Amino acid sequence: MSETPRRKIPEAALSRLPIYLRILVDLAADEVTQVSSEQLAELAAVNAAKVRKDLSYLGTYGTRGVGYDVQFLMYQIQRELGLNQSWPVVIVGAGNLGQALANFTGISERGFHIVGVVDKDETKIGSIVGGVRVTHADELTQIVQSKTVSIGIIATPAQHAQEAADALVRAGVGSIMNFAPTVLSVPNGVNVRKVDLALELQILSYYEQCRTNNHLASPTGDNTGAVSA
């Protein structure tokens, strides 16, 4: 049979492919035609061996002694990521965040387009965000199915995120990007990726604290107890 010739790229490598892709697009715009793993590594701030191993999961697309053809490699990564089609995406939640996302041009420029924005708040329904009319959350299933949506974005407050996830899964969505500061529970087979600003900041906070503790090595004994996270 020999179907699925190459599938299942390791997660870690996969997460870097979009970075390489963006770099290749930039190089192409500058009319660069060839690139070595060394150069790509420099631009992506990783090391060359990693670049070569990552790219090797796609196939053997380089030329020994020369490097990689920018256009060709760009096309291959795109194809592998499924970016030779434009994916319909639905946004749940039309608050500040949902509106910002719908208006964010970076989405539509990179292989995705918003086909629906839903909310439960009657006052938001009917307004236009990102060129799409906000509809009632009850219409989610209808939108997902009529537009064959497989990717949903959750931009609701934390307390409604799980409910939104359930609705998306029920409607048939297979991947969810979660902007709410919540751990979602979903059936297996459904992919969830979480984007959480506060969480990332808290990690930076740790590093900064380590830095100050080390620099000025006089810990004056901390004691406050206000909790808010």
Place this chain on the structure above:
Amino acid sequence: MSETPRRKIPEAALSRLPIYLRILVDLAADEVTQVSSEQLAELAAVNAAKVRKDLSYLGTYGTRGVGYDVQFLMYQIQRELGLNQSWPVVIVGAGNLGQALANFTGISERGFHIVGVVDKDETKIGSIVGGVRVTHADELTQIVQSKTVSIGIIATPAQHAQEAADALVRAGVGSIMNFAPTVLSVPNGVNVRKVDLALELQILSYYEQCRTNNHLASPTGDNTGAVSA
């Protein structure tokens, strides 16, 4: 001497501490006083052994046969992450994204406060976003130093992100959160974390493509070539 009794939590464990913290805060709000690694694992969607190992990096704060004291553990994680102080943060870029971030209450509620928003665009200067007046980018150093800012957020267009990073580093910032779709080059010692919506979506796109390829196993041979990432 025995200073720095516990420092240097492994990156992977560190990235989960804010998640546990948020769960503990929720539990505390529900007046739960004890929690087992099993329960925490359930709520965080990881396994119990991982929770125990992660928490063991902080010290031995659990009680065998019982579990963890919610309040106490919450306080310890907070302290370890440096969240018993409120970190001043500066935002570079007052466009859509920068404004959204400045207005995002999640930041100020979780141990951070915005002390400055700067931009190079004269038309944006003077307006108030998130309770802070937008000032000229030239004043960045002055703000960073007078407010002892150590964390900066880059919310500029891609083509100005490196420049913004350079300015932040020059001003003395030690950690940068980058929302621009660019790989920043910074001196070592400076921490950068990248948040990139399009990049995350592209990873979901891969998974969705795999899914459809496997379900309906008739690959009709793809061939489009439009490049946009």
Place this chain on the structure above:
DNA sequence: TGATGTGAACCCATTCACAGCC
């Protein structure tokens, strides 16, 4: 008894170093 804390085993990711090809 019951849940933590942790060595040991396992597994995935990164890096090295070089054979293979242009």
Place this chain on the structure above:
DNA sequence: GGCTGTGAATGGGTTCACATCA
């Protein structure tokens, strides 16, 4: 000669399983 592609070595993270202790 130069650069890719990749086995082999290394290192970190995850999981197991159990000794340990309230």
